[in-house]
Amino acid sequence: MISLGLRARSNIKIFKLFPYLNNATCDERRDMWMSLVLPLFNAAWILLKAEPSEGRKERLHNLWRQTFKRFMFLSKHTPSLLVNKLVALDINGIMEDNCLVACEKWKSRQRNEEFVKDCVESKLLVRKQMNPVRGVPNVFCKIVNWMGKPCPKCKGSLLNPWHLKIAHNIEIDTSEELLSRMQNMVDEEAKESGKNKSKKLPRKDVINLLKPFLEKKMDSLREIYRDLLV
């Protein structure tokens, strides 16, 4: 019942934001999901802590991953490991933190005192993490979706890098390799323009740097697809 409500509310937000999300970069889509959908799960995380059934726990984890994929316009075949990497959030840590805050709020209420979040700040597990898709254009999502497409030559197989290598001797980068290549490109560019680690390359520059790289990759994937059709 909870999952139906969360799914419906997330779908309404996607419907309303579709024109914006359609043209947004990966990190804008991710930001929208974190601001509008992730907080919907706050109450469910607390219930999850008391949930004895592993199956139900997994269902809730699958649900947030599904909402994330929909916000990112990623296909349902996107592996959970990649989704976890793109979200880059410690969901179990968030769950523990929400429980701790709720518990401390209740204790403050019993003492008739005002709850001050700073008092529990040092006990919280979740720290700010790096955004792995900062400035990444949405062509990246198209590439990930391409890898989830069925192979036109082999029934029941997907066009992922492992299938292409084993069945067709074609080597392409995995999504994770692409992410790390892009990170290296951004680091190199930042170094060349004299930025130190604390000063990031402006988002606009990151987009301009990564867009031609990803579009070239997408073109070569389209070519591979055309060759497989022959």
Ligand SMILES: [Zn+2]
């Ligand atoms: Zn194949």
